[in-house]
Amino acid sequence: MKILLRGMTILPMKGETVIEKGEIAVQDGKIMTVGSMGTAPVDFEPDEIIEAAGMVATPGLVNTHTHAAMVLLRGYADDMMLMPWLTEKIWPIEGRLTKDDVYWGSLLACAEMIHSGTTTFADMYFFMNETAQAVKESGMRACLSRGLIGAAPNGEDSLNENIQFIRDWNNQAEGRITCMLGPHAPYTCPPEYLKKVMQAADELGVGLHIHVAESRTEDHDIKKQYGASPVAHLETIGLFERPVLAAHCVHLDEEDINILVKRNVGIAHCPQSNMKLASGIAPVAKLLNAGARVSIGTDGASSNNDLDMIEETRTASLLQKVVEEDPTVLPAHRAAMMTTIGGARALRLEDQIGTLEPEKQADIVLWDWQAAHLNPPHDPFAHLVYAAKGSDAHTVIINGQIVMRDRKVLTLDENEVIKQAKRCAHRLVEGTNNN
Ligand SMILES: [Zn+2]
Incomplete structure (x- = not known):
């Protein structure tokens, strides 16, 4: 499929470049050309032209x-400390999860993510x-891992399950799915287990x-048990000698910080989850200044409570300004890079995604820039980080496929997904003492 998008402002996320009245040609899932109007080859014959004036x-x-x-x-257990939240609320419910629940829940999450x-x-x-399966059907791209609790009775079985999952799914769905192993945390996976995972x-x-190093309790317990901080403990057992997303x-x-930089560890900063569970504030400005691969994540919707990356990116920027008492920290352009190419680098996918440039996979979002809260259109990076809303996403292309057009997700029956997800959620919490 060949698509031509034209007339919009383009933020390729290569330096601070802004292309006004731009044009992007997409062919066979990849970006062919990016530039001003008239950049696409004269003999390029698109199957579809998207007129995108007024968009970014x-x-x-x-x-x-x-x-x-x-x-x-989402909204089932809020306003609790991390460990009681996990042990009293989340883990008991997760013990009742079925395949059906995870399938419909994942589809609901995919719909929410595409919309934002x-x-x-x-x-x-x-x-x-x-x-x-939900990723395959929704058209999204994902890096998936089975969560492994080494200390649990089924620790070995889940490791074998994760291994089989990787054999079955790595590079599947037209290459949109990549896989990892998912040891949950140093406090749930003893060193002997982590060595098997490695x-x-x-x-x-x-x-x-x-x-890694999510809460003060974890930091305290790991230091007490192993005589080292969570990061230093994982370094000692050699965990960071391969690609790690922490x-x-x-x-x-x-x-x-020195270890994380030296080992090129991808860091997923999750400010809203850290704020909501009162886990603390990650030293993102210091990590970035030291050259770390910092990206942004929402964490699960039960500790956020949504999957809106625009909101998360804004929070990341504002929170660092407060903690550093310096408004110049994590400026809009840098935050926008973190949530795009920074994410790609954390997942080791920077050769495929994260910027708009020829030969990369065509993962493109058109943001509707005509709403009142986005006018007047001074600095597009500032608008994206400080003023936009996830719901300003108008059209979404992934791997060259249009998955959302004019705010309608084309790959899923959204009403059915919401209906089924509600059914699963009701069954899960039925009979529990949720007060
Ligand atoms: Zn998490």
Whole structure:
């Protein structure tokens, strides 16, 4: 399929370049040309022309840490500390999850993400075959891992399940799905278990997705048990000697930051989840200044409570200004880069996505720039980060396929998805003492 988008402002996320009255040609799932009107070859014959005057084109947003199917628990357990929230509310419900729940929950999450301009997400959860199926059907791009609790009785079985999942799904769905192993966290996976996970990752040639240094309790407990911070502990056992995506990284000292930079660890900063669970504030400005691969994630919708990356990016920028007491920290352009090419780099997908340039996969969002809250149109980077809303996403293209046009998702029957997800959510919480 050949598509020509024309007339819009383009933010390619290559430096601070802004192309007014631009044009993007898409062919066979990839971007062919990007530039001013008239850049596409004269013999380019599009199957579809999208007239996009009054819009802004950006690369699709990249959500580097979530648990998609947790949308089923949106608003189920709020205003609690992390550990009681997990042990009293989330884990008991997750013990009742079925494949059917994860399938419909993942589809609901995909619909929400497409509506708010996210084209790629990194997930860690259970019943990953169902999430992969939802990704395949929705047209999204994802980096998927089965969550592994090494200390649980089924630790070995879930590792084998994750290995089989990778064999079945890595590079499937026209290459939109890539896989990782998902050891949950250093406090749920003992070193012996992590070593098995590392060995499997190396044999399969994939990376790891793990929660690291999320709460003060974790920092305290790991130091007490192993005599080192969570990051230093994982460094000691050799975890970072392969591609790692580390979610949160809130409680870090100088040495931890040095390790994360030296090892090129992809960091998923999840400010709203950290704020809501009162986990703390990740030292993002310091990490960026040190050269770390920092990206942005929403975390699951039960600790956020949505998957809106525009809102998350704004929060990331504002929160750093407050904690550093410096309004020049994490300016709009840098935050916009974090949520696009920064996400791609954290997932080791920067050769494929994250910018709008020839030969990259065509993951493109057209934002409707005509609403009152986006006028007058001074600085498009400032508008994207400080004024836009996820719902300003108007048209979304992933891998060269139009998955949303004029705010209507084309790949899913959204009414059916919402109906089924509600059915699953009601069954899950039925009979529980939710007060
Ligand atoms: Zn998480």
